[in-house]
Amino acid sequence: MFRIARKTLIVFVVALLVGSAVHAQDAGVPGAEGIGDPDFPLLGNGGYDVQHYTLDLTADVEANTLDGTVTITAMLTEDLESFNLDFVETYTITQLTVDGTPAEWELSGHELTVTPANTLTAGDTVEIAITYSGSPEPEPGTAIPVDLGWNNYGTGSYVASEPDGAASWYPVNDHPLDKATYTFRITVPEPFVVAANGVLTDTIDNGDTTTYVWEMDDPMASYLATVGIDDFVVQTAEGPDGVQIRNFFPPEVAEEGERLFAPTADMIAFFSETFGPYPFDAYGVYVADVDLPFALETQTMTLFARSWLDFGSGLEEAVAHELAHQWYGNSVSLSEWGDIWLNEGFATYASWLWFEHEGGPEALEETVSQIYEGLAEYSSSGNLLPPGDPSASDLFSVSVYYWGAMTLHALRLQVGDEAFFEILRTYYDRYQHSNATTEDFIAVAEEVSRQDLGAFFDSWLYGDTLPELPSGPVVG
Numbered sequence: 001m002f003r004i005a006r007k008t009l010i011v012f013v014v015a016l017l018v019g020s021a022v023h024a025q026d027a028g029v030p031g032a033e034g035i036g037d038p039d040f041p042l043l044g045n046g047g048y049d050v051q052h053y054t055l056d057l058t059a060d061v062e063a064n065t066l067d068g069t070v071t072i073t074a075m076l077t078e079d080l081e082s083f084n085l086d087f088v089e090t091y092t093i094t095q096l097t098v099d100g101t102p103a104e105w106e107l108s109g110h111e112l113t114v115t116p117a118n119t120l121t122a123g124d125t126v127e128i129a130i131t132y133s134g135s136p137e138p139e140p141g142t143a144i145p146v147d148l149g150w151n152n153y154g155t156g157s158y159v160a161s162e163p164d165g166a167a168s169w170y171p172v173n174d175h176p177l178d179k180a181t182y183t184f185r186i187t188v189p190e191p192f193v194v195a196a197n198g199v200l201t202d203t204i205d206n207g208d209t210t211t212y213v214w215e216m217d218d219p220m221a222s223y224l225a226t227v228g229i230d231d232f233v234v235q236t237a238e239g240p241d242g243v244q245i246r247n248f249f250p251p252e253v254a255e256e257g258e259r260l261f262a263p264t265a266d267m268i269a270f271f272s273e274t275f276g277p278y279p280f281d282a283y284g285v286y287v288a289d290v291d292l293p294f295a296l297e298t299q300t301m302t303l304f305a306r307s308w309l310d311f312g313s314g315l316e317e318a319v320a321h322e323l324a325h326q327w328y329g330n331s332v333s334l335s336e337w338g339d340i341w342l343n344e345g346f347a348t349y350a351s352w353l354w355f356e357h358e359g360g361p362e363a364l365e366e367t368v369s370q371i372y373e374g375l376a377e378y379s380s381s382g383n384l385l386p387p388g389d390p391s392a393s394d395l396f397s398v399s400v401y402y403w404g405a406m407t408l409h410a411l412r413l414q415v416g417d418e419a420f421f422e423i424l425r426t427y428y429d430r431y432q433h434s435n436a437t438t439e440d441f442i443a444v445a446e447e448v449s450r451q452d453l454g455a456f457f458d459s460w461l462y463g464d465t466l467p468e469l470p471s472g473p474v475v476g
Contacts, residue, residue, distance in 0.1 A: 028119040031083035033111055035175045039337045039392040040142075042110065043164055044175025045084040048074040051125070053225075055170055056185040058209075061192060061229055064152045066091075067133030068187075070170050073125060080120040086167035086174040087112040091134035098128050110167055130171045139168040143395040146294060156192070156230030156250075158288035160296045160303055163337055163395065166222040176333045177435055179219035187211040188229055195228040195248040195286040197299050216299065218280055219433050221333050226298035228286035240269040243278050248286035253309055257287055260315050267323050270357050271350065274421065275324075276428045279331035283323065297325030297347070317351045324350030327428055335435040340395045341387040341461070342441060345404020352405065368409055371402050372469065379466035388438060388461030406469075407460040413470040414456060415449040423448045 035044025050072055057068035072085075089107055096105045098116040106113045112130075120126060136157075138147030141164075148165025151158050159169065166174045184196040187209050198216030216225075233254040237245045245264060249257035264283065272278050285302045292305035295318055302322040308315060328350070329343035356364035378384040378398070387404040390397060412420040427436070427444045438461065446453050459467045 028079040028081035030113075031078065031080050033084050035173075035177055037175060037177075037336045037338075039395075040164060040175070043086065043337075044178060045086065045173050047078040047080045047083050048076050048126075048173070050074045050173050050178050050180040052181045052183070053170070053172070054183040054185065055225075057170075057227075058187040059157065059227070059229060060189065061152065061155070061157060062189075064135050065133065066136050066150065066169065068185075069095075069129055069131040072128040072130075072171070074128065074173075076120050076122050076124050076126060079122050080116075082113055082115040083120070085112040085114065085128075085130075085171040086110055087130075087171040088137075088139070088168050090137045090168070091132040093130060093132045095131040096129070099126055100129075112171055132171075136169055139165050141165070142392055144294070146292070150227075151288075151290075153288065153290045156228070156289055158228050158286070158290070158303055159226040160292075160294070160298070161223040161225065162296060163223055166225060170225075172222045174222045176221035176223070176337075177335055179221050179333060179433075179435070181218065182214075182216040182220055182225060184214040184216075184227065185211055186214075186227055186229075191231055192229050193232040193234065193248065195226075195232065195284075195301055197224070197226060197301050198280075199244065199282050200246075218299075218331075220299045220330070224297070224299040224330060226286075226296075226301055226303060228288060228301070228303065230286075230289055232286065237265065239265040239278075239283065240272060241278065243268055243280075244282040244284075246282060246284040248284070250287060250289040250306060253287065253306060256309055257285075260309060260312070261285060261319060263316060263319060264323065267320055267354060270354065271324055271327065274353060274424070275327045275350075276425050276432070279326060279432055283326065285322075295322050297322045297329060299330045300326070317355075320351040320354040321347045327432075331433055332428055332431045333435045335437045337392065337395060338389050339436075339438045340390065341400050341404035341407070342436065342438060344396070344401045345387060345407060348401045348405035349408040352409070368406070368469075372406060372466075375399075375403055375406060375466050384466065386460075386462050386464070388457075403460075403466065406466075407457075410460055410467070410469050411445065411453075411456070414453070415445070415451060419449040 032046025034042045037043055052073040054071040057066055059066050096103050101117050104115040136150035138149045138151050141148045143163055148161050149168030166172045186194045188194055189209050194212035196214035198214050201215050202213035204211040232248040233251050235247045235258055239245045247261055268278050280300045282300050285304050287304045287306055289306050291307035296303045324347040328346035334342050352364055352367050355367055385399050387399045390400055423445045426448055427441055442457050
């Protein structure tokens with residue numbers, strides 16, 4: 001967490017010293033307005049660490065309204081006289097309490113500043129409850145030109161928030177550094193069905209409405225929280241090692257969806273063997289009945305659009321990519337957005353590994369050859385920036401995905417198969433359900449391979465031009 005230094009009171013008289021010491025016990029500081037990310041300085045907030053969110057919301061799809069209460073359980077890391085949450089002015093807040101006591105608040109821009117009745121003490125746990133209502137308005141994406149947050153498409157809705165859209169639908173400490181567990185209590189009119197993160201633990205029939213209760217018991221970054229609402233057909237199966245697979249499809253494409261996502265169980269088994277055990281209790285997808293230029297690896301419940309099913313068998317790469325994010329991106333989360341290649345480069349290379357698993361070494365060689373040739377052409381023309389430190393507007397560039405993936409393939413050639421796959425497993429095992437940086441990954445790679453890889457990573461992640469691949473075949 002980004003911390004604000006406390007002012008030191010200088011006293012010269014014993015009486016004043018005693019008085020100021022008593023005063024200091026009651027004094028706090030304002031929590032920081034940002035968590036300290038260089039690319040997104042106002043994302044997240046300082047002074048506390050969220051432990052759990054309970055989102056108790058009623059969604060009216062036809063009217064496009066959202067109302068309810070979000071309850072946040074947080075551990076204080078500083079003595080605070082006030083603190084901030086990320087939230088938008090779209091909604092009307094009707095009540096806000098801290099440990100059951102009404103608090104003052106001010107909502108300006110994307111910052112909700114809360115001033116509790118009493119100073120909050122570091123080390124304590126507090127419960128913050130915000131009741132609000134309004135009509136969700138998606139936020140324009142900073143890093144990609146799409147609408148982020150809660151999107152209503154008339155006959156349903158979906159949520160996609162990467163990197164900074166979560167605050168458009170719930171009050172949140174909106175940065176991957178502050179991961180938390182979640183409870184979703186989403187009430188919708190009949191006959192709508194709700195998909196969300198985690199495991200469906202209860203379905204409550206209220207007559208004209210139904211409340212769906214989903215529990216995400218493992219820590220989750222805020223941008224990965226999702227809710228899908230539609231007249232879904234639900235398909236379930238048991239995956240490897242008891243992992244529950246559940247997919248949510250619009251009725252008209254349910255049969256096609258079942259066919260296209262059938263490889264999921266085999267992919268979970270392969271990636272579990274390659275990277276380490278699948279990190280969550282369940283996995284699946286929900287398909288929004290819209291056209292979208294992206295899919296999103298929302299934790300345990302990946303978002304796809306109906307238009308993606310038009311790819312037919314070509315969808316398999318995306319299915320593998322989004323699934324692989326459950327290990328790299330969701331369980332092992334980035335510490336700052338400039339390290340996004342740790343998410344996208346890893347998931348892209350994972351899809352290449354799946355091709356190799358299914359089609360043999362020739363399939364991998366063909367993929368690498370075609371993509372390297374394209375990257376080299378872009379690089380020689382000066383149109384390709386290195387993947388290691390993209391700007392906020394370039395987080396999802398070709399470089400981050402494909403040069404990032406090529407970096408991993410180059411590392412594999414550099415250190416050999418045995419060390420390479422041990423690096424991937426060690427990195428995942430060490431940082432699962434937590435956060436990591438590029439420096440953390442490099443340290444693991446050097447530890448496992450027993451090589452000095454500083455120059456290698458400098459050229460592959462930060463160099464001006466695409467390096468040549470190390471010579472020699474992959475040791476198999």
